[in-house]
Amino acid sequence: MQRFVNDPDLIVEDMLSGFVKANPETELSDKNDRVIKFTKASNTDKVGLVTGGGSGHEPAFLGYLGDGLLDAVAVGEVFSSPPAQAFYDAILEADKGKGVAILFGNYAGDNMNVKMAVQMADEEDIPVKYIVANDDIASSPKETKEKRHGIAGGFFMWKAGGARAALGGSIDEVIKSAENIVNKTRSICIGLSPCTIPAVGKPNFQIEDGTMETGVGHHGEAGIKKEKLKTANGIAEDITGRILEDFAFNDKRELAVMISGLGSTPVMELYVLYNKVEKILKDKGHKIYKVYIGNFVTSLDMNGASLTIVDLDDEIKDLLEFPASPVGMKNY
Amino acid sequence: MQRFVNDPDLIVEDMLSGFVKANPETELSDKNDRVIKFTKASNTDKVGLVTGGGSGHEPAFLGYLGDGLLDAVAVGEVFSSPPAQAFYDAILEADKGKGVAILFGNYAGDNMNVKMAVQMADEEDIPVKYIVANDDIASSPKETKEKRHGIAGGFFMWKAGGARAALGGSIDEVIKSAENIVNKTRSICIGLSPCTIPAVGKPNFQIEDGTMETGVGHHGEAGIKKEKLKTANGIAEDITGRILEDFAFNDKRELAVMISGLGSTPVMELYVLYNKVEKILKDKGHKIYKVYIGNFVTSLDMNGASLTIVDLDDEIKDLLEFPASPVGMKNY
Numbered sequence: 001m002q003r004f005v006n007d008p009d010l011i012v013e014d015m016l017s018g019f020v021k022a023n024p025e026t027e028l029s030d031k032n033d034r035v036i037k038f039t040k041a042s043n044t045d046k047v048g049l050v051t052g053g054g055s056g057h058e059p060a061f062l063g064y065l066g067d068g069l070l071d072a073v074a075v076g077e078v079f080s081s082p083p084a085q086a087f088y089d090a091i092l093e094a095d096k097g098k099g100v101a102i103l104f105g106n107y108a109g110d111n112m113n114v115k116m117a118v119q120m121a122d123e124e125d126i127p128v129k130y131i132v133a134n135d136d137i138a139s140s141p142k143e144t145k146e147k148r149h150g151i152a153g154g155f156f157m158w159k160a161g162g163a164r165a166a167l168g169g170s171i172d173e174v175i176k177s178a179e180n181i182v183n184k185t186r187s188i189c190i191g192l193s194p195c196t197i198p199a200v201g202k203p204n205f206q207i208e209d210g211t212m213e214t215g216v217g218h219h220g221e222a223g224i225k226k227e228k229l230k231t232a233n234g235i236a237e238d239i240t241g242r243i244l245e246d247f248a249f250n251d252k253r254e255l256a257v258m259i260s261g262l263g264s265t266p267v268m269e270l271y272v273l274y275n276k277v278e279k280i281l282k283d284k285g286h287k288i289y290k291v292y293i294g295n296f297v298t299s300l301d302m303n304g305a306s307l308t309i310v311d312l313d314d315e316i317k318d319l320l321e322f323p324a325s326p327v328g329m330k331n332y
Numbered sequence: 333m334q335r336f337v338n339d340p341d342l343i344v345e346d347m348l349s350g351f352v353k354a355n356p357e358t359e360l361s362d363k364n365d366r367v368i369k370f371t372k373a374s375n376t377d378k379v380g381l382v383t384g385g386g387s388g389h390e391p392a393f394l395g396y397l398g399d400g401l402l403d404a405v406a407v408g409e410v411f412s413s414p415p416a417q418a419f420y421d422a423i424l425e426a427d428k429g430k431g432v433a434i435l436f437g438n439y440a441g442d443n444m445n446v447k448m449a450v451q452m453a454d455e456e457d458i459p460v461k462y463i464v465a466n467d468d469i470a471s472s473p474k475e476t477k478e479k480r481h482g483i484a485g486g487f488f489m490w491k492a493g494g495a496r497a498a499l500g501g502s503i504d505e506v507i508k509s510a511e512n513i514v515n516k517t518r519s520i521c522i523g524l525s526p527c528t529i530p531a532v533g534k535p536n537f538q539i540e541d542g543t544m545e546t547g548v549g550h551h552g553e554a555g556i557k558k559e560k561l562k563t564a565n566g567i568a569e570d571i572t573g574r575i576l577e578d579f580a581f582n583d584k585r586e587l588a589v590m591i592s593g594l595g596s597t598p599v600m601e602l603y604v605l606y607n608k609v610e611k612i613l614k615d616k617g618h619k620i621y622k623v624y625i626g627n628f629v630t631s632l633d634m635n636g637a638s639l640t641i642v643d644l645d646d647e648i649k650d651l652l653e654f655p656a657s658p659v660g661m662k663n664y
Contacts, residue, residue: 055600232337293350332661
């Protein structure tokens with residue numbers, strides 16, 4: 001395993017220690033060393049925003065702490081949900097007296113632990129509500145959309161919820177804005193090569209050379225199709241088509257488009273994919289309002305990419321334009 | 333080869349086409365389809381800034397177009413210098429009547445082509461000066477520092493030169509500010525796995541599993557040592573020590589530190605490295621003023637990282653704080 005690691009079982013501790021040193025506007029919580037908080041908020045008179053999830057998806061989740069985004073993050077082991085106590089302690093850190101909204105991705109462990117944390121907060125009379133991202137169209141059919149996992153589309157949920165909170169929205173308003181964008185966001189992944197959890201030391205699933213896996217999950221969850229590796233244009237056609245079919249638009253729409261690398265994909269290839277995605281969407285008469293190309297939500301060293309499309313409305317456009325300063329992506 | 337690619341010989345064309353679509357504040361030059369320019373400068377009454385180099389290092393070079401940074405970029409094939417004509421056409425695009433500064437990395441092909449382009453500009457009476465980044469301490473001994481290659485430290489040269497130009501500096505002032513930071517910037521790479529040029533289809537050098545290559549170049553140039561893979565802390569000690577030895581500080585300094593992934597390195601591991609680099613620098617009494625963690629200058633899908641340290645002075649600190657908006661890193 002060719003990795004920068006000390007004790008593989010302590011990689012999350014080492015990462016967090018380095019992260020807070022590199023980002024002095026963040027701190028580990030005194031209550032819980034798996035909770036990290038944003039300490040330099042320019043406005044604290046607002047609803048607190050919390051997320052959490054397994055590690056290995058950096059810059060998600062902790063990189064999205066910052067003004068206009070998240071206030072506290074519960075950090076799990078690699079690809080594992082943080083415990084309920086971590087979500088609860090993140091709630092305590094994020095609460096500035098106006099309550100807390102938890103915006104997280106739909107996975108069984110996270111769901112269970114967030115619900116327990118909300119119960120703990122209820123007992124302390126801290127107002128908390130939550131919403132889950134479920135943008136991964138490959139993870140469950142449309143009829144059971146509520147079972148779909150959250151992948152890169154979570155970024156848009158944090159962005160909209162974070163902006164609404166910064167604009168002075170109540171918990172209900174934050175949840176409503178986040179829910180609106182969640183309902184209008186669809187993603188799908190293509191996997192070209194698997195990833196390796198450092199403590200395991202070998203890939204936790206396989207993608208044979210010369211093949212690709214459409215709809216692979218961020219932790220190697222089985223996709224919907226394994227087939228011969230297509231050209232970039234062929235892949236772009238397939239995944240854009242699948243998302244458009246899921247949306248089933250009956251008019252020409254205004255869209256935001258994100259292509260995120262999964263960890264080991266050269267950035268140049270994300271632009272190669274976008275070149276075709278853009279053509280397909282324009283040829284169908286859709287307008288592209290905003291484009292996001294880069295590594296937004298990754299899976300360790302997985303080779304692959306996710307395509308996310310957001311069906312915009314005026315509210316979403318305003319919230320996407322609201323300034324945000326993620327601590328993990330700065331100093332350019 | 334598990335890649336998102338159409339015709340591997342046309343990957344640069346496909347990338348550029350996607351790049352300008354994703355970044356509507358950029359355009360391909362009418363003069364040359366391997367020149368890309370920033371079209372939405374908030375201030376055009378300034379010295380133009382040009383760079384260029386081979387593709388495969390994204391977000392460098394074209395992602396650093398933008399306010400406070402570059403005005404035009406000459407784009408080469410993967411890992412190959414752009415021709416002199418491309419540098420010349422980039423000069424024409426960047427020149428707004430106040431002349432042009434070319435800030436590029438020290439490689440034989442780029443050097444030759446930039447010099448030819450400067451000659452062409454001289455014949456047209458366009459004032460042009462240039463400076464090369466030579467931060468890679470592994471590429472030549474200290475006694476022949478002028479032979480060293482430019483790697484991630486080029487970022488700081490663009491940042492300082494870009495800020496000086498935006499502040500209204502003359503060509504000479506831009507070159508002087510860029511030269512000051514070039515002289516105070518040192519980098520070194522660690523390679524863990526090689527990269528593959530799409531048109532070649534197999535790695536162009538080898539790093540055996542279980543080993544690492546200290547000082548490997550951004551195109552697989554031989555490093556200074558191949559040895560058994562160390563822990564992240566062991567690697568951090570080695571590379572930080574090598575840079576400090578090269579600087580040979582005789583007092584406690586204020587520093588900027590960048591750790592850039594080379595393409596397929598999980599971001600979490602960059603923080604693991606930084607955790608130790610910070611400790612070493614602090615233990616020696618140095619102060620860390622600003623930290624840059626992410627993928628700033630890459631080498632396709634190479635697994636590895638570069639460490640860059642900048643020895644700060646008041647001028648450099650001011651220039652690093654000057655706002656910049658790289659088009660390739662936005663919409664967070």
